[in-house]
Amino acid sequence: MAIRRAKKPAQKTPSLAKDVESFQKYVTGLKSAFLDRDREIDAIAIALLSRHHVYLEGAPGTAKSALARAVFKGIKGSKLFETACTKRMTDEYFIGGIDMKKFREEGITRHVTDQDTIVGADFAFLDEFGDLNPLTMRVLLEVLNERTFTRPWQHEQCRLHTAILTANYRQEHEMTEAVYDRVLVRIDVKDIGSDSDRVKMFERTLAHKPLTSDATITLDCLNRLADAVSDSTVSFEPDYLPVYSSIIGEYSRDHGRVSDRRANQLLSFVKAKAILEGRTEVVPDDLSVLKYGLTVLNSAEHEAKVDMVIGRNTEDLETRLKASKACREALVLQDRLEKKAMSLYMENLITEVAEGRSPRSVLKKAVAFTQELYGELEKFKSRERFTGGGSPAVYALEQQLLRIEADITDMLDKFLVALDLYV
16 A cells, blocks of 8 residues: 655745845844944845845955955855955956866866856855956956856856955956946945944954844845845836936936946836835835945935935925826726716717607616716815826816816706607
């Protein structure tokens, strides 16, 4: 007799709300461990949720490396590629050495990428990134941006989620500009600014408290949240796109070019902020997160310019969005009512009577239909947002709906007169 194996109970996927709660605790733990680094950690959190990279630049001794290690240490079940970069490093340090056996036997040059390389890692921490030579940076361009590694005899998909690059200074040459454009979050890390935080730092030093965080999150949890950002879980109303385009356009015109690639990728920041706050729809305030991708964070003068650009374009945005939505709904209602009202035209009603239907039944039908149309109109007009919203378009549609209402009343009155003459 065959023995039946008991089926394992299906594991339930945690809800989005639970995943968000876990991620928020992880972020809070990082903030507790690192003094005066809330804004940097918020920016890194957005990068993690949107699967983008981070560049930390600052003087030695500002805890850049400690912060990067703590971020990745807290993500359980993940594989980290970490290295301190130097000018003499070749691409083999990152993508693996040549498979000499395959080269001898088949004459094919393939890299062994499955052993401690950036190609097979979930996360990467590249310390002193500015010391890399331009040729090695070029190799990393494809890995960072496309998440692929390609050679004439080799094409591999990288599972790299997020990389953090750190440097004490920034090299200025063509290749670094290309790499930095692939890194959406760029932060100028400064020394602790307030006396109170410095005192806390001294107290922790005297207590021999390590600069690290015990807060954790699983890689599966982070991937579910990142998937929610990348798919259609978070609704992004089309009405936001003209405003978003205005922000990008004004910044590019007045403060520095934003590539089309960066502009497209920054959309995920807006959705990531919604997820971080436990929402599945974008609200106007979420656009403020664009400063993480348009400016070098902690550069006061630059940030002020970005805030002004975002502020100008999002002023009264909520009111404008309500007016736009009311406008669309009014157009739909107008079309529906006009189609329904056609059946109340005098010619149609008289035709029904002439075709043998009793005047009483036709009148009863017309009255019921009229009441239905009135009900739809009143329900729409009673909504709080149907007040014009300062929009001439909405006001004009309101007048058209009122005209339809008057036409329906007029048609019903004429029909009653016609019935009297008919009878």
